[in-house]
Amino acid sequence: MATWESLIPVAGVTLRLAAVTTAVLLAAGTPLAWWLARRTGFAKDVIASVVALPLVLPPTVLGFYLLLLLGPWGPVGGALTALGMDSLAFTFSGIVVGSVVYSLPFVVQPLQVAFEAVGTRPLEAAATLRAGPLDRFFTVAAPLARPGFLTATVLGFAHTIGEFGVVLMVGGSIPGRTRVLSIAIFEHVEASEYGQAHVIAAGMLGFSLLVLIALHGLTRRLRGEAP
Amino acid sequence: MSTGIEARFALTRESFALDVAFAAPGRGICGLFGASGAGKTTVLRCIAGLERARGLCRVNGRTWQDEAGVFLPTHRRPLGYVFQEASLFPHLSVRGNLEYGWRRIPPAQRRIGFDDAVAWLGLRPLLERWPGTLSGGERQRAAIARALLTSPDLLLADEPLTGLDESSKAEILPYLDRLHDELDLPILYVTHSLDEISRIAEHLVVLREGRVLGSGPVAELMTRVDLPLSHRDDASAIVAATVASVDETYGLVELAFGGGALWVPGESQARGRPVRVRVFARDVSLTRVRPEQTSILNVLDVVVREVVHDRPGQALVRVEAGGVPLLARITAKSEARLQIGPGVACYAQIKGVALLA
Numbered sequence: 001m002a003t004w005e006s007l008i009p010v011a012g013v014t015l016r017l018a019a020v021t022t023a024v025l026l027a028a029g030t031p032l033a034w035w036l037a038r039r040t041g042f043a044k045d046v047i048a049s050v051v052a053l054p055l056v057l058p059p060t061v062l063g064f065y066l067l068l069l070l071g072p073w074g075p076v077g078g079a080l081t082a083l084g085m086d087s088l089a090f091t092f093s094g095i096v097v098g099s100v101v102y103s104l105p106f107v108v109q110p111l112q113v114a115f116e117a118v119g120t121r122p123l124e125a126a127a128t129l130r131a132g133p134l135d136r137f138f139t140v141a142a143p144l145a146r147p148g149f150l151t152a153t154v155l156g157f158a159h160t161i162g163e164f165g166v167v168l169m170v171g172g173s174i175p176g177r178t179r180v181l182s183i184a185i186f187e188h189v190e191a192s193e194y195g196q197a198h199v200i201a202a203g204m205l206g207f208s209l210l211v212l213i214a215l216h217g218l219t220r221r222l223r224g225e226a227p
Numbered sequence: 228m229s230t231g232i233e234a235r236f237a238l239t240r241e242s243f244a245l246d247v248a249f250a251a252p253g254r255g256i257c258g259l260f261g262a263s264g265a266g267k268t269t270v271l272r273c274i275a276g277l278e279r280a281r282g283l284c285r286v287n288g289r290t291w292q293d294e295a296g297v298f299l300p301t302h303r304r305p306l307g308y309v310f311q312e313a314s315l316f317p318h319l320s321v322r323g324n325l326e327y328g329w330r331r332i333p334p335a336q337r338r339i340g341f342d343d344a345v346a347w348l349g350l351r352p353l354l355e356r357w358p359g360t361l362s363g364g365e366r367q368r369a370a371i372a373r374a375l376l377t378s379p380d381l382l383l384a385d386e387p388l389t390g391l392d393e394s395s396k397a398e399i400l401p402y403l404d405r406l407h408d409e410l411d412l413p414i415l416y417v418t419h420s421l422d423e424i425s426r427i428a429e430h431l432v433v434l435r436e437g438r439v440l441g442s443g444p445v446a447e448l449m450t451r452v453d454l455p456l457s458h459r460d461d462a463s464a465i466v467a468a469t470v471a472s473v474d475e476t477y478g479l480v481e482l483a484f485g486g487g488a489l490w491v492p493g494e495s496q497a498r499g500r501p502v503r504v505r506v507f508a509r510d511v512s513l514t515r516v517r518p519e520q521t522s523i524l525n526v527l528d529v530v531v532r533e534v535v536h537d538r539p540g541q542a543l544v545r546v547e548a549g550g551v552p553l554l555a556r557i558t559a560k561s562e563a564r565l566q567i568g569p570g571v572a573c574y575a576q577i578k579g580v581a582l583l584a
Contacts, residue, residue: 121314124277127301128308129328130377135302139327143318 007184007200013092014180017167018160021099025107025156026149028100033111034137051109054102063169066098070170088170095171095178102166107156114148115141147222154215158208230287232257232381232413236273238280245269245280245437251430253287256403256414258428258445260421260456265434267417268311271383274415275308276301286381287413307374309384313366315358321369322354328377338378339410347409348372348402364395371402375410382406382414388423403427421461425449425505426583450552452535452545457554462508462543464553465583470500479524480582486548490524491580503583508543508554510578515565517574525577529553531567542567546575553577 036048054062070088071077077087088094118141126136142149164182171178173187181200188197230253238245245266251257259267272278276291276299284292286306291299307328315324329341345351348368358366367387374382384403388396404427406412418424424431424445431448433440433456441454446465449456456462466489468482473495480493482502489504496502518526529546536542542562544555553575557567567573 121310121312122316124301125308125310125314125316126327127277128275128306128377129373130302130331131327132300132302135331140316144316146318 009176010179010181010184013176013178014161014182017092017095017099017180018157020096021103021160022107022153022156024096024100025103026153029104029107029111029152029156033108034115034141036108036112037115048112052105055105059102059163059165060169062102063098063166066094066101066166066170070094070097090170090172090174090178092171092177095167095180098166098170099160099163102163103156103159106159107152110148110151110155111145114145114151117148118144147219150218150222151215154211158211162204162208230254232274232287232415233283233285234270234274236270236280236282236284238269238273238278243269243437245273247434247437247439249432249439249442251415251432251442252413254411254413255429256416256427257430257432258424259415259417259432259434260419260424261434262419264436266437267419267434268385269437270434271308271385271415271417274381275306275383276304289380305377305380307377307379307382309367309370309374309382309387311386311389313358313363313370315361315366315369315373317358319358320354321350321356321358321361324358324369324373325350325354325376328373332377336378337376339375341376344372344375347405362395363391364398367391367395367399368402371399371406375406375412379412382412383417384414385417386419387416388418388420400426421449421456421459421463425463425465426503446552450545450554452533452537452543457508457543457545458537460509462554462556464506464508464551466504466506466551466553468502468504470496470498470502472498482582484549484551486529486551486553487527489527489577489580491582493582505581505583506553506577507579507581508556510580511553511555512576512578513544513546513555513557513561513565513567514574514576515571518576521576523576523578525580527553527575527577529573529575531569531571531573533569534562534567546573548575 036044067089068074069076072081072087072089077089081087088097122140122144123136126140131139162182164186167178167180168183173179173183181204185197185200232251232253235248236245247266247270259270261267269278273280274284279298282292283294290297291304316327319327345354348371350369350372353361353365353369361369388399403414406414416428428445431445432442433448433454441448441451446467448454450464451457466484468484468489470480471483471488472481475495478492478494479490480496482489482491482504491504527548529548531544531546533545534542536559540559542557542559544557544567546553546555555575
């Protein structure tokens, strides 16, 4: 029988995973989204499709390949073991990598849409006012794309919290390290502990709903603030 | 160090080819004139470095681009750019917009004071407002001040008055006029409005379908019969004059220029003040005999230089009064009856003169 206390490490791992994943995705996804927003042509189509893959692929497929890639015999895992480090399979770092790949479109796409909506004119105006490329990005593009950053953060975070297949494939379900809430629900159901499954499932349902309501409200305020 | 603006650009697009070369003086307002699609905005964008064309661009002795591979990015070119739609940053207040360029200029290079620009363009009451709450004219004034506050060597203005109502236009034109008087700042001004050109430009570059049709002083280009400007319904000559005397009784001002004097309705003015008048071709008629008993005040001695037949039954005549070119639109019948032709001395009766500044 799981108790409330046994839920705490699971929730802890889940929140830590979502926070780290979202941070990594914002750092890596922003330049990627910026590049996609300002490009046309074949290269853009290919990269945009790769970014969108997690939307259509079964998470187990992603998880399977990531496991091969990150495991001790895979190219990444093998390189790490050769350097005297652990491979990433069945580790927290491993599920972060898996989650980053899995949630990539949920961060990159809202950012890309927001950057496209900014358009070229404000950036051209900034260039005629002596702002260099980085300066233009941080003082014009980023502030104007603020609603996109908010959406990307919330979706990336919420989507990572709800993840199951990739984490299970790459991380297994090691208590305190890689067991997350969605896996805990699955295991409770397998053990016929419907009561515990209910507690977590209802909690996640409520959390997701609250997050989305807050997102809508915030976006509306952001849009209204700068007329 | 050579002064002036030297530009040469070649650019090919799917539906458009640009191949232009022109020079403009390093001071005063130079108009880039042409119909839409003539390539005016593209030329301006090439000068700003927003568009990458093959060619050359030198401004007051400094090379911004050349054929050897020099291409300064836009943010390294000391220019100001006023876009057709003011393009203020919506996330910054008017003050924030004005400070954006101002802060990026080293203090030692600032030639235009923040408070001066704010005062010139009447922006003091608007500083804390958001761009979204401004009228079109207010927004454009803020955009002009924002560009000026980078202390540019050259101001590029892309149809800054298009899309504004008449009162906003009337509100902004005097500011532009004052800019080059007070700041000695060369301005390249894109427009398709002959009216705006007549009021503020000193030099003119006429473009059509990506090519330069002509370039030179505005008074000369507007009256050249081989250029399209002289064939429009609002074709006119620009005459630079000075106030010579004022007739308070009848409310008239006498303006003296190289070809004589013109009387225009007006109030008391300082003598010697330079003014600019516009004489429409349709308001000028020609006679071989000096008219004595006429209600028309302005009669000038002129010599016919050129006659062209550009419309059925009509003739466009370029005449000179003391070397100053004027246009007259007459009928082909009158032309034949009066035997108007190059070298003929006659009298131009001018029915109306518009005082521009």
